[in-house]
Amino acid sequence: MSDLRKDFGTITLVMIPVAIAINIAVGQLIYALGIPLYLDSIGTVLVAVMAGPWAGALTGLLTNLIWGLTGLNVQYAPFAAVAAVIGLLAGLFAEANWFRSWWKALLGGLITGLIAAALSAPISAYVWGGVTGSGTDVIVAFFRNFGFGILPSTFAQGITSDPLDKAVSFLVVWLIVRALPWRFLARFPRAESAQES
């Protein structure tokens, strides 16, 4: 396990605000385009690959909190812990060299999305009454209509979006890391995990 202080050197500290801004800007863009995905974790996964799981976790945590702070998307603030776990998992997958091939990155994203959906369900159920206030609530309604509990219905809604969303995000990060010059990547503490095999 690398030295934690090395993970949080100056370049990482400069990268994190940029990554959070990427999360928010891309998330807003995707929402404006009307695509049924979030794509608000790309920055988180990128930091996790380049600077380790803890830096990734911090990025995720702060993204949701700051997003709420700006008033653009207050509803995401309670899910800060889930975003942190996404960063943590992405970093762990990167440590296991899963970002060296595209299909492993995709699989890592799917698994992360599943775990994210499982963690989001209780938060959504308790804080937001088990609904999202958007079109995906038809899924919740569908399951509730057939007698499912609040938690399973919310989880079902999460399953339809989170795994795909995280799989796409992991894939985009894999693409980006391949496109980045080694001169840039080498400055980051976890550059080896981003290298092509």
Place this chain on the structure above:
Amino acid sequence: MAESFSLFRARESPVHSLHPLTKLGLAAFLLVSGLAVPAIWYPYALLTFAVFPLAALSRVLPDLVKVIWRVALPFAISVFLIQGFLWPGGTPILDLGIASLKREGLIFAIASVGRILIMVGAFLWFTLTTRPDVLMIALYQRGFPSSLAYIIVATIQIIPRFQARANTILDAQRARGLETSGNLVQRARGVLPLVVPLILGSLVDVEERALAIEARAFSYPVRKTSLVEIHEAKWERMLRLGLTILLALVLAFSVWIRIV
């Protein structure tokens, strides 16, 4: 912070001149107890007797109500419709032919909406009355790591620039024939040509920025002085201590009443 991006509204009010940590303490108490206490009337009582009066005192009540309305209304409608009408096996109290409103669902909806309102209300009151950079300075003075404070302040400052850049890329790609309307497949195709330039472009100045702040003794382990001075009244410390104790009691009570 001319270019920063936050909900903060500058007003002349006694609340605005309070220490940011006092406001944080108040908001945290309202938020945490509002979510923890298992009484259906409690969040509404907090809203009526704490959040709205505080907002009025801070002269941000219209802003607060506007944002709460915008954020909470979709949830309230969804919760009422879905949990109210589709509650499995509940006792119906209102029959509309195709569906009936269930008592358990209605109670759940009212409880949920209460929690949503107190959470959004407390959080919003705090962000409306607190400057983010002043909050970070106050936290730093209390031992918060300066790197974390830097991250939060830097993020709030660059978000508007990123949104502008995203719009520029959107326009540029559209001018080159990118389809951003139409069916889902067309829009989905447009994701990569928009996202990748945005990300790669923003990574370019990460290195330069790191060099720039290093040249300004960013990572040098020395106590940094602040340009902004924050005032704190004696009674604010007592209030924060009192709130912490009260919150601990409320949390203990909430846990105990759920177990017993």
